[in-house]
Amino acid sequence: xxxxTEGIVLKTHPFGEADLIVTYLxxxxxxxxxxxxxxxxxxxxxGSSLEPLTYSRISFWGKEDAALPRLTxxxxxxxxxxxxxxxxxxxxxxxxxxxxxNFVPExxxxxxxxxxxxxxxxxxxxxxxxxxxxxxxxxxxLETVGYLPKLKGCGRCGKDGDAFYxxxxxxxxxxxxxxDESSFRISKGVINLYSSLLNWDQANLKRxxxxxxxxxxxxxxxxxxxxxxxxxxxxxxxxxxx
Numbered sequence: 001x002x003x004x005t006e007g008i009v010l011k012t013h014p015f016g017e018a019d020l021i022v023t024y025l026x027x028x029x030x031x032x033x034x035x036x037x038x039x040x041x042x043x044x045x046x047g048s049s050l051e052p053l054t055y056s057r058i059s060f061w062g063k064e065d066a067a068l069p070r071l072t073x074x075x076x077x078x079x080x081x082x083x084x085x086x087x088x089x090x091x092x093x094x095x096x097x098x099x100x101x102n103f104v105p106e107x108x109x110x111x112x113x114x115x116x117x118x119x120x121x122x123x124x125x126x127x128x129x130x131x132x133x134x135x136x137x138x139x140x141x142l143e144t145v146g147y148l149p150k151l152k153g154c155g156r157c158g159k160d161g162d163a164f165y166x167x168x169x170x171x172x173x174x175x176x177x178x179x180d181e182s183s184f185r186i187s188k189g190v191i192n193l194y195s196s197l198l199n200w201d202q203a204n205l206k207r208x209x210x211x212x213x214x215x216x217x218x219x220x221x222x223x224x225x226x227x228x229x230x231x232x233x234x235x236x237x238x239x240x241x242x
Contacts, residue, residue, distance in 0.1 A: 002072070003059070003060055003062075004057070004058065004059045005026045005027050005029055005032075005058060006026065006028075006055070006056070007024030007027065007029075007055070008024060008026075008053060008054070008055050008118065008121070009022060009023070009050060009051065009052050009053060009056070010023045010024060010031070010052070010100070010101060011023045011101070012050055017040075019036060019037055019038060019040070020036045020039050020040065020050060021035060021036075021068070022034050022050050022071060024058065025104075026058075026114070027111075027114055028109065029107060029109060030104065030106065030109045030110060030113075030114075031105070031108070032069075032106070032107065033067075033068055035068045035069070036070075036074075037071075046071075046074050047076075048076070048079070049074035049075065050074060051079070051084065052097075053079075053084055053121065054076060055076070055077045055078040055080065055118070055121075056075055056077055057074075058073060058074045059071075059073040059074075060072060082125050083121065083125050088128060089125075089128040091236065091239050093121065095134070095237070096138070098234050098235060099137075099138060099234065100141060102226075103142070103147065110144060112140075112144050113141065113144055113145075116140050116141065117137075119202055120136075120137045123202060130205065132205045132215070134219075135218060135222065136197050136202060136205060138226070139198060142222075147169075147225075148198075149169050149225045151170075151171050151195075151221075152191060152195060154170070154176050155168055155169075155171065156176040157173060157176055159173040159175070161174070162185050162186055162187070162188070162191075163185055164184060164185075164186050165177065165183045166224055166225060166228045167181060169225060169229075171191075184221075186221060190214050190218050190221070193210050193214050193218055194218060
């Protein structure tokens, strides 16, 4: 059965001497792995359409439940070449791609995740220095997949608290946290920034001018939360992104 959709190349993996396994985030099938025959040959019909982050219109052949359908056509809609050509931008986006692959199951269709990644790629291509885009993506992705950390109100009683417990994924008040394992304190400013990012549209992020210390504090909290859930560091965290 021939099927068509649009998708963004998340990663590729060599298969044999000239073939590739291409992983897409697609509009209609979620994360989809496809088999591309001979794309690494000089005269490949796929050209540059299988480069990471390339947004293409694709066709693939296989039964609906096939584990690895064969990619038959890939026509570039937008290459996002500017992101790939700038190391700083590419590393930022690579972290988001790795995060997505860790939290979104294959073939789990989510229009919200697809739109979130597409909007973020366009925004990063326009202004790679917009630091809030990265935190915004992480929070919105975690919210969509059900792993958002809880910073507003104690996770047990709902009272205000400023101690975040990684193992619980939530803030706890002084009364409820007695006897629990160690935590780290978060400021009121971080909680307000967290709430603003969740309530605002991506297009309005430029209107928020938080202090760098708040951005850094929230970023560390999110990264530690993610590390606890997936039980490992993201590989892209080994590269310093400034």
